[in-house]
Amino acid sequence: ELSQFFRATYGPTGEFNAKPFETGRSWAGARPERRAIAYDSKGIASHMGLLRRFIRVGDTDLLVAELGLYGVRPDLEGLGIAHSIRALAPALQELAVPFAFGTVRHAMRNHVERFCRDGISNIVTGIRVRSTLPDVLPNMPSTRTEDVLVLVFPIGRPMSEWPSGSLIERNGCEL
Numbered sequence: 001e002l003s004q005f006f007r008a009t010y011g012p013t014g015e016f017n018a019k020p021f022e023t024g025r026s027w028a029g030a031r032p033e034r035r036a037i038a039y040d041s042k043g044i045a046s047h048m049g050l051l052r053r054f055i056r057v058g059d060t061d062l063l064v065a066e067l068g069l070y071g072v073r074p075d076l077e078g079l080g081i082a083h084s085i086r087a088l089a090p091a092l093q094e095l096a097v098p099f100a101f102g103t104v105r106h107a108m109r110n111h112v113e114r115f116c117r118d119g120i121s122n123i124v125t126g127i128r129v130r131s132t133l134p135d136v137l138p139n140m141p142s143t144r145t146e147d148v149l150v151l152v153f154p155i156g157r158p159m160s161e162w163p164s165g166s167l168i169e170r171n172g173c174e175l
Contacts, residue, residue, distance in 0.1 A: 002026035002037070005044040009071035020134070029134040029173030032069060036088045046072045050088060051175045052095055057127075058165020065092055065155070067102035068175030092155050099162060100153040103129055103174070109149060116151070122159055124150040131170040 003021040006028075011018035020028040032049030039045055049069035054061050067088070092100055104112055109123075116123055130145045145167075152162055 001044060002047065005047065005073070006069070006071060009073065012074070027069065027175075029131070030066075030175050032175060034088075034091050035069075036091075042073070042075075044073065045076055046070075048088060049175055050091060050095075050100075052097060054171055055101070056165075056169040056171065057163040058167065060163035060165070062099070062163060063097055065095055065097045065100040066170075066175045067100050067151075067153070070102070070104075092153075097155050098157040100155055101168075102151045102153075103146070103148040104151065106147075106149060112149060112151060121151045121153045122162075124152050124162065127166055127168055129168045129170060131174045132172050134173045 003024045003026050006021040006026065007018045010021070027049070030051055030053075032051050034050045036048045036050075037044060037046070047069060048067060048071075051066045051068070053064065053066055055064055055066075056062070112121070112123060127150045128145050128147055129150065130143055132143055133140070136142050150168065152159065154162075
C-alpha cells in the first residue's frame with residue numbers, strides 16, 4: 001500500500017521519482033527508522049519518514065534526525081507539512097537529537113517558506129548536499145551533490161548552534 005502511495009504521489013513530479021517504488025519497496029534510498037503515516041477513509045493520506053544519522057556540516061559531525069519520504073495524497077495537498085512534523089515531534093524528542101533536517105526541491109520553496117513562518121523550521125541557504133546513490137553501478141559515480149533547499153528543525157539545541165559550512169555530507173543515501 002505504501003509503495004502504491006509513493007508511485008501515485010511522486011509520479012506526477014517525474015517518472016524517475018516514482019521508479020524506486022515499482023518493485024513494492026516503500027523507501028527510495030535509506031530505510032526510515034520511523035514513519036508517520038496518516039490514514040483516512042480513502043487509505044493513506046500522508047507519510048513522512050525519519051532516520052537518525054550522523055551528517056557532516058562543513059567540518060562538524062552532527063547527529064540529526066533526517067526527515068524525508070514526505071508525501072501527501074494529491075487530493076489533500078495544501079493542508080500543510082506542519083501537521084506531519086507536529087505528529088513526529090514526540091518521536092524527535094524521544095530520539096534526543098539536537099536537530100532534524102530535510103531537503104526539498106527549489107520548486108517547493110513557496111510551500112516551505114509558509115511552513116517556516118510557523119517557527120518550526122528554518123531554510124538554510126548556500127549549502128549543497130552530497131549523498132551516496134542507493135544503487136551503485138560500474139559506469140556511474142557512487143555519489144551525487146545537489147543544490148537543494150535545506151530545512152533545519154531545532155529539537156534539542158537552538159538554531160544558533162547549527163554549524164556553518166557550504167556542504168553537508170549525508171554519509172549515506174538520501175532518505
